[in-house]
Amino acid sequence: MAERTELRVDEWEPTRRTLHMWLQIVGKIRMINADPVNHWWHVTLHVSPRGLTTGPVVDAAGVFEIEFDLLHDVLVVRRQDGRSESIALADTTVADFYAALLAICARLDIDARIHAAPNKVDRAIPFADDTIHHVYDPDHARAFWRQLVDVQRGLSAYRGGFRGKSSPVHFFWGAMDLAVTRFSGRPAPAHPGGVPNCPDSVMVESYSAELASAGFWPGAGEEGAYYAYRYPDRPGYRDAPVPPGAYWDDTLREFILPYETVRRSSDPDALVKQFLTATFDAAQGDDRWG
Known part of the structure; x- marks a missing residue:
């Protein structure tokens, strides 16, 4: 079995904080579209062969999925009808990521009317205003995914x-x-x-x-x-x-x-x-x- 990945908290903190906000945005989109399940199990993401995913989410227009492909540094949004759009994962502010994802959701008929500020953090900067978190190191993101696997x-x-x-x-x-x-x-x-x-x-x-x-x-x-x-x-x-x-x-x-x-x-x-x-x-x- 391969050795486990070393990833020091202090070294990847800037990427972790940015990725955390991006994950919250995607998780909130899943939350408002998925049918409720006890203990909030319907809001969670899941480890995938490429990163983290919403899995299939059934909505009024069919089924969609949003996946963080951390192997290829891209966020992919897919519809059951074959439509698909993506956002390159790079040094991007939370505000810009949020705006880009909202635009994709509008084009793919996905409801994205979320509570647009993070939860369970001390300083809840609205996503549209967050220009503080903007660091994405691909190696750190992939190492995190390997930890999760x-x-x-x-x-x-x-x-x-x-x-x-x-x-x-x-x-x-x-x-x-x-x-x-x-x-x-x-x-x-x-x-x-x-x-x-x-x-x-x-x-x-x-x-x-x-x-x-x-x-x-x-x-x-x-x-x-x-x-x-x-x-x-x-x-x-x-x-x-x-x-x-x-x-x-x-x-x-x-x-x-x-x-x-x-x-x-x-x-x-x-x-x-x-x-x-x-x-x-x-x-x-x-x-x-x-």
């Missing part, structure tokens, strides 16, 4: 080992993380909200049931990090034994496994499996979910 493999295997209710492995553009969630089958107390530039109602729906979530966030530590948490928290959860290199973070209130620890491991896939298994066992306790 490796993470997808481990999360997909983990998801397949559970008989109960589970989410797909999917990419949340709000926080820019790839995640999978297992559920106990019981309701959960209402989430308190308070997430920057995100309506409390969104968080309440997201966490309306008792769950254990795990995933990968590219903006943590040196090279990103795997994470795992439970909602609601339970006594003793944070004290659970986890593999060497993993730890409980009191600030984030979740378990963390640094990506560089996985990358340097003699068996990265096995270490990820141990982390996911240990944290889920701690989350379910003696209840045996699923």
Whole structure:
């Protein structure tokens, strides 16, 4: 198996912040066109053989797809009738990217009347006004996608080992993380909200049931990090034994496994499996979910 990709957070931060805003725009277009699914699963993007995609979105005019082709540095918008348009991914402001995508959507009969400002970021600059984020390094974008492919493999295997209710492995553009969630089958107390530039109602729906979530966030530590948490928290959860290199973070209130620890491991896939298994066992306790 090929070695895992090294991508330092501090080195690719300018590209990450720009790409995050572009992903939010595309994700919001999917959100307003897709039929609602519990826990906001209808808004997510998915890892593809080329990058990240909305997958097929059914709307009044048929079916469309928007894909970030990070292998060829292009955003492609496709219709079921054969129409297709693209935007070159390069050093481009969020404002210019947004304007170009709106024009394509108008020509391809795609509703793009989104809430035109980002969520889950401290400074929510309207997309049409964002000239601050404008950096796109193709090598960094491709390295990020290769990270996601490796993470997808481990999360997909983990998801397949559970008989109960589970989410797909999917990419949340709000926080820019790839995640999978297992559920106990019981309701959960209402989430308190308070997430920057995100309506409390969104968080309440997201966490309306008792769950254990795990995933990968590219903006943590040196090279990103795997994470795992439970909602609601339970006594003793944070004290659970986890593999060497993993730890409980009191600030984030979740378990963390640094990506560089996985990358340097003699068996990265096995270490990820141990982390996911240990944290889920701690989350379910003696209840045996699923």
